[in-house]
Amino acid sequence: MKRLPIACLAALAASCAGAAKAPRSPWAASNPDWVEPFTPFRVYEEIYFVGTRGLASYLIATPEGHFLIDGGLPENAPLIAKNIETLGFDVRDVRILLNSHAHFDHSGGLAALKEISGATMVASQGDRWALESGLVPGAEDDPAMAAPPVKVDRVISDGENLTLGGATLTARLTPGHTKGCTSWTMTAGDSEILFFCSATVAANRLAGPPQYEGIVADYRATFERTKPSRPDILLANHPLFFDMEERRARQVAGDANAFRDRESFPALMARLEAAFEKALAEHTAKAIEK
Template structure:
């Protein structure tokens, strides 16, 4: 039997994940959903064919191609109307042909069902998160209970190194499991004023409440986290685009051409490794 949880514990750990990307400050203990998660933000151009269409605190990106648009993440069911307005301000809803997902948690996948219905787009998610998306039940075991989201039919479960292409634009799936079994980062290359830039839409690599010891639903979680750290450490990214963000800060950096930072991904990985080791040691000690 699933035990439905309030969102309080989930918020605390998800905000800790966001801190690794230096994007969101945690609210006081016991707070409800951070207001920035559902606070509308005007859409804006990021770089190349990429627009930001998310809320003030949760990222969603629209990538334009000559054959339509690609949407990455549909954060929270409560945000669907705002997301639709933002998408419509940059393109027609019916021009969204593909929806990609970072991972199967309510604050990233909660709007998938509604946006898939509104656009008729094909939905592509990490293969190991496919069942979670189709049932609306997040995978694995966490210390804050179960927070469900509207289930959405998946058109394709994608694996590490596989690609999606639309209108001459290709994104490559980078399997970064741990946070969820199917957590998927996405790579693409854009040309910015004549210079090629490697972009990484980064799925979370933080523990964020996951049970690392005795996780019966996800027994390989520790090995998956370690694999993901190594996988990302081997990747070169000029620009890292997060899904927990402060939209105003991202807009400001994009506006002055200050998105490029080749040190961002190595720092992110190192911080996550350190936090993971500490969390694992703590959970192992508690289990003795």
């Protein structure tokens, strides 16, 4: 493992200067844990948590370079790089940048992280426009939803593999939350790992008019597609979705299987599907009233 040189930290500070000096996102004001530091740690095998208390980013470390999934808010980029350094790795060894979905709280730091690392940005076609424009389809005029644009170097398709240093990640398109919402699966040790995108409704409009055409069908297809899935370890872009802090506390206390739970993902999806159907009924009723 390589320590990050002082010169690299200085370069990172320069490349991320805009993010570091910019006012905090208006969303961070109401979600302070999104910018709150959290001690980085090894989750399992070559997988490391390098995000904040409220927004997850993951480093998958290999001898030939690393994957980095998600960049948090724009102002999170320097902290993510620092977390990578704290673990003994060099951010310049990140070879492939991945994104769960093109919302500012997960894509905001990608441009700065790409600049310092020189990594290849890989994303789905469905989210390519949003990443490269920095805008959210259906909310193009809302500055609070914008993120720094990042160029997509390679478009990934459903079921396509990315391999680096013996680690293989497979793209699983799970649209709805965004048009190109992408989950990632991999095998580490003797476990199947799922980095789940999202299936929350959040700020999306499901009707009157919908956030994007086909959004309801996409959500329902994702719920159906994921019903058979029971990964050994569920990791998500919001730590609360997999009880990260509670599991980390158990891990620190000596529980080597703290993150293993094959019932976690089915339980999460059942809750999200029920919430989706409730939101759809509400959005449809409001659209009819108009």
